[in-house]
Amino acid sequence: MSDPATTWPEGVARHVLPRSSSTNSDALRLAPQIEGKAWIITHDQFQGRGRRGRDWEMPKGNFAGSLALRPDGEPGQAALYSFVAALALADAIAAVAGPSARLALKWPNDVLLNGGKVAGILLESSGQAGRVTALAVGIGVNLFAAPPADKSAAFAPVSIREETGITVSPEDFLDQLAPAFAEWESRLLSEGFEPIRKAFLARAARLGEIITARTGTAEITGRFEGIDASGALILATAAGRQAVPAADVFF
Ligand SMILES: O=C(O)CCCC[C@@H]1SC[C@@H]2NC(=O)N[C@@H]21
Numbered sequence: 154m155s156d157p158a159t160t161w162p163e164g165v166a167r168h169v170l171p172r173s174s175s176t177n178s179d180a181l182r183l184a185p186q187i188e189g190k191a192w193i194i195t196h197d198q199f200q201g202r203g204r205r206g207r208d209w210e211m212p213k214g215n216f217a218g219s220l221a222l223r224p225d226g227e228p229g230q231a232a233l234y235s236f237v238a239a240l241a242l243a244d245a246i247a248a249v250a251g252p253s254a255r256l257a258l259k260w261p262n263d264v265l266l267n268g269g270k271v272a273g274i275l276l277e278s279s280g281q282a283g284r285v286t287a288l289a290v291g292i293g294v295n296l297f298a299a300p301p302a303d304k305s306a307a308f309a310p311v312s313i314r315e316e317t318g319i320t321v322s323p324e325d326f327l328d329q330l331a332p333a334f335a336e337w338e339s340r341l342l343s344e345g346f347e348p349i350r351k352a353f354l355a356r357a358a359r360l361g362e363i364i365t366a367r368t369g370t371a372e373i374t375g376r377f378e379g380i381d382a383s384g385a386l387i388l389a390t391a392a393g394r395q396a397v398p399a400a401d402v403f404f
Contacts, residue, residue: 159328162335164189169324173217174200177277177291180221184279184287187221192331194218194323201293204275205369205401207303214297215312216323220290220334229383231278231285235262236349236384237337238274238290243356244337245329246271246294249321250313257358259308260377260386260402264294265358269311271295292330296321307403346382354379359404364388366400373397 161167166187173179173195180193198217201209211217220238224231239262246264247256257265264272272294280286295312297320302309314320340348354360357377365374366386373395375388385396 160332161328162332165331165335166191167327167331168193170195172197172199174198175202175291176217176219177202177275177289180219180289180291181277181279181287184221184223184289187223191221192218192327193221194327196323198293202275202277202291203273203293207305209273209275209293210300211293212295212298212300214314214320214323216292216294216296216326218292218323218327218330220292220331222288222290224285224288226285227283228278228280228285231288232276233341233346233349233384234288234290234338235274235276236346236353237334237341238262238276238292239264240337240349240352240356241330241333242272242274242292242294244333245326246313248329248333249326250317250319254313254317256356258353258356259358260353260380261384261399263308265308266311266313267316268308269299269316270306270308271311271313271316290334294326296323296326307401346384350380350382350384362404365403366397367403368397368400373400 176193198211203209255267262274275291278285278288299310299312364377375390378387385398
């Protein structure tokens, strides 16, 4: 019997591009033309985008890939895919980086390896009449080298190779990531957000501790109590419980 963790999911195409400005742009362009889903990865992404308008640098040998989807749902439902992606990423990194790798998820969707940022996720979408008709789940993983540290970033970047000595190609990484994503997505679709929420919190960094969320207009410090049914961060602050839908978190 084949190992379910490394079986390529049915109905999912795979494209490997030598160069791309951004695989998220490719995925959004491709999504309206596909029947099922498609992963697009590239060996050279030269205008990668990060969260909150930041650039995403991709040193050679790292992973840059996006899943093109046509969810046809509300934006709030589509946003839950960032938690699906975070869990799948954590599974895929654990599979390649070995048992000594200390992995944690940082809300909303960074993956930390030995306390540094090893991977990030950027969801982008297009749609009409309040429905998301094309979704790009963009994922960057520092497989080979950490990019230079950005002063505004909450965590220093690290890479799997530099932390563990293990080298993995983007194609082999995708062979772990795609099945893991398909499994978590099927749980979301069949059981709803609750098991995803619980699994995320089981791996969340600094749950129960004092953290700071910067939203761009405000800085909110409080005890990290959990995440709600929409994926918002719940902080217990001096002014009461607050739900933070989007922010950068600092420990
Ligand atoms: O800021 C973050 O942490 C999110 C980074 C997301 C980067 C990935 S790389 C593949 C995809 N294409 C992009 O332009 N961005 C995402």
